[in-house]
Amino acid sequence: MTQAIRFTTPTGDVRLGRLDGPTITDAGAAPAVGFDSSESAWSIIENASGATFDVDDVTVLSPVNPGKVVAIGLNYRSHVEETKLAHPDAPVVFAKFPSSITGPNDDIVIPREETRPDFEGEVGIVISRRGYRVGKGDAWAYVGGFVALNDVSGRRSQLETPMRQFTLGKSFDTFTPLGPVVASVDSVTKDAVDVRTVINGEVMQKGNTRDLIFDIPTLIEYLTRGLTLEPGDVIATGTPGGVGDERTPPRYLRDGDVVEVTVAGVGTLRNHVKNEA
Structure with a gap:
């Protein structure tokens, strides 16, 4: 079970991450579409190993910015x-x-x-x-x-x-x-x-x-x-x-x-x- 989340850090950076209960593991800078759910995108989320954030300390954004x-x-x-x-x-x-x-x-x-x-x-x-x-x-x-x-x-x-x-x-x-x-x-x-x-x-x-x-x-x-x-x-x-x-x-x-x-x-x-x- 994997959940991708897009968020703004306390310093204003827009990032993509993996939601693990009350915490987010940073997966890198968010792409323009937010998260396209392709196989390669899921691999990035599943293997995320960056900094962790408490979900209450960030601003959660819409996870995707679809073209339509x-x-x-x-x-x-x-x-x-x-x-x-x-x-x-x-x-x-x-x-x-x-x-x-x-x-x-x-x-x-x-x-x-x-x-x-x-x-x-x-x-x-x-x-x-x-x-x-x-x-x-x-x-x-x-x-x-x-x-x-x-x-x-x-x-x-x-x-x-x-x-x-x-x-x-x-x-x-x-x-x-x-x-x-x-x-x-x-x-x-x-x-x-x-x-x-x-x-x-x-x-x-x-x-x-x-x-x-x-x-x-x-x-x-x-x-x-x-x-x-x-x-x-x-x-x-x-x-x-x-x-x-x-x-x-x-x-x-x-x-x-x-x-x-x-x-x-x-x-x-x-x-x-x-x-x-």
């Missing part, structure tokens, strides 16, 4: 059921701009105009190899790790137009928290990964990737029919039922909330919520 975040909508049966929409016949794909990425412990900042900010805890996968027209049977060879992800969603922006403009409301600054680590594939039960979202101690979402309509190999095969996936890219695989917009009454994110997304084998991504000043 490819997100999947309506991919859990429980979420489709709560929306009362039809099961999709093909994956529902949208993009989240890389500028929306923020790290664990960073604030989710709600724009003044956004009246329906929502949460979506998800299992994210990090691509390890350049892939085009990847078959399902080979797909796992292109997955280098898992990450916890919160697909924060501005429902006002997303739903205010007849065509449902997902990209803008999903891509506001800070609306894609990632982290706290990238976990190696052998750290998780890759075909049955638990995911849970908790707000202020109350469980809002609880799911398992067994409930996916389109599993991870199917998503990779579908996406790479025309789209090249690059090392470091992230696929957000969808969210289970329990989102705020479908609750009665709706439960949107509020100033002061603490949102925790826990992915089994990865850990807990924790962010505070605050309104834009």
Whole structure:
């Protein structure tokens, strides 16, 4: 079980490391993409032997800076059921701009105009190899790790137009928290990964990737029919039922909330919520 973490030292250096419980072992200067989860990158992490830091003494950053975040909508049966929409016949794909990425412990900042900010805890996968027209049977060879992800969603922006403009409301600054680590594939039960979202101690979402309509190999095969996936890219695989917009009454994110997304084998991504000043 290996977990890669990206962090800033007390002297301001951005480093890559291996998380060992409460301590981090330095693996060298962090590359531009943060951590691409390739075989060579994992070897560097696993063999790290540099200085050690207490995790509480550093600033933990988003573990990856992907060139693209490819997100999947309506991919859990429980979420489709709560929306009362039809099961999709093909994956529902949208993009989240890389500028929306923020790290664990960073604030989710709600724009003044956004009246329906929502949460979506998800299992994210990090691509390890350049892939085009990847078959399902080979797909796992292109997955280098898992990450916890919160697909924060501005429902006002997303739903205010007849065509449902997902990209803008999903891509506001800070609306894609990632982290706290990238976990190696052998750290998780890759075909049955638990995911849970908790707000202020109350469980809002609880799911398992067994409930996916389109599993991870199917998503990779579908996406790479025309789209090249690059090392470091992230696929957000969808969210289970329990989102705020479908609750009665709706439960949107509020100033002061603490949102925790826990992915089994990865850990807990924790962010505070605050309104834009």
